[in-house]
Amino acid sequence: MKSVVITGSARGLGFCMAKLFREADYNVVISDLFEDKLVDAKNELEKIDSKGKVLYKVCNVTKSNDIGDLIDFSDENLGNIDIWINNAGVNQPDKAIWELSEKEIDLVLDVDLKGAIIGSKLIMEYMIKKKRGAIYNIEGYGSNDAMMLGLSIYGSSKRSITYFTQALAKESEERNTGVIVGRLSPGIMITDFITNALGNGEKIELPEKTKKVYNILGDYPEVVAEFLVNGMINNKKNNAHIEWLTTRKAAWRFMTAGFNKRDFFKEK
Numbered sequence: 112m113k114s115v116v117i118t119g120s121a122r123g124l125g126f127c128m129a130k131l132f133r134e135a136d137y138n139v140v141i142s143d144l145f146e147d148k149l150v151d152a153k154n155e156l157e158k159i160d161s162k163g164k165v166l167y168k169v170c171n172v173t174k175s176n177d178i179g180d181l182i183d184f185s186d187e188n189l190g191n192i193d194i195w196i197n198n199a200g201v202n203q204p205d206k207a208i209w210e211l212s213e214k215e216i217d218l219v220l221d222v223d224l225k226g227a228i229i230g231s232k233l234i235m236e237y238m239i240k241k242k243r244g245a246i247y248n249i250e251g252y253g254s255n256d257a258m259m260l261g262l263s264i265y266g267s268s269k270r271s272i273t274y275f276t277q278a279l280a281k282e283s284e285e286r287n288t289g290v291i292v293g294r295l296s297p298g299i300m301i302t303d304f305i306t307n308a309l310g311n312g313e314k315i316e317l318p319e320k321t322k323k324v325y326n327i328l329g330d331y332p333e334v335v336a337e338f339l340v341n342g343m344i345n346n347k348k349n350n351a352h353i354e355w356l357t358t359r360k361a362a363w364r365f366m367t368a369g370f371n372k373r374d375f376f377k378e379k
């Protein structure tokens with residue numbers, strides 16, 4: 112039976128991907144910052160009929176020891192890790208670069224960029240020994256060079272993730288490791304991520320202009336996860352780019368926006 116480990120998976124995209132891997136009979140290891148959130152998520156996942164196991168482990172991706180422990184825990188309990196997804200992420204506050212504190216900048220870079228780099232390094236060492244496996248990193252705003260006030264540090268981290276992941280795929284191929292590396296591009300998803308800047312419970316009110324764009328281009332994470340998980344399960348190629356919101360799809364969404372009125376932000 113195949114196994115998948117997903118960081119930052121107590122909620123949002125990570126949790127939705129965990130559900131779908133479970134439906135596909137994978138063993139699933141979810142991990143995140145807080146045990147109580149993981150217990151709730153595990154209970155939800157256990158409601159899904161599956162031949163696979165579901166396990167959880169606390170892992171703060173800014174701590175390399177935590178990532179190492181997550182790898183050991185998954186290997187000891189499941190015997191192998193077939194797919195590893197560096198999904199954990201934080202958004203940045205909606206401020207210009209010079210208005211951000213050093214602490215706010217550090218957090219975004221430590222989680223979104225360094226967390227994925229160290230995660231990739233450690234799981235690569237593990238998978239090289241096994242001569243197989245797949246590693247996926249998550250792209251985001253900025254990966255395609257887009258720029259917007261209030262997303263510069265996050266965008267810098269995601270632009271770097273794209274370069275880093277392509278470089279890792281190239282090195283894996285040159286060294287003939289047997290490990291494939293790929294990028295997941297989820298577009299825009301309506302998750303806590305976009306309304307809760309740093310994941311600290313503090314809600315941010317999005318500007319009307321931003322809401323308009325999100326209503327046109329955004330999707331619920333369940334929809335995006337289905338596309339991404341199918342892509343990963345079927346992918347055999349190194350350096351794959353599994354992209355939900357392609358330029359063509361985005362253009363179509365804008366063209367048809369007048370007929371497709373969606374409002375993700377309406378008070379329930």
Ligand SMILES: NC(=O)c1ccc[n+]([C@@H]2O[C@H](COP(=O)([O-])OP(=O)(O)OC[C@H]3O[C@@H](n4cnc5c(N)ncnc54)[C@H](O)[C@@H]3O)[C@@H](O)[C@H]2O)c1
Pocket residue numbers: 118119120121122123124125142143144170171172173197198199200201222223249250251252297298299300301302303304305310332
């Ligand atoms: N929501 C979007 O529009 C969007 C778009 C493109 C890419 N992404 C990316 O998708 C991924 C998932 O985002 P989401 O929308 O599901 O966000 P989310 O906030 O719902 O989930 C992110 C998860 O990561 C966890 N996390 C935060 N810091 C962590 C740390 N140090 N260690 C471990 N876990 C940590 C959080 O607790 C949370 O459970 C992120 O990498 C994000 O950058 C999101």
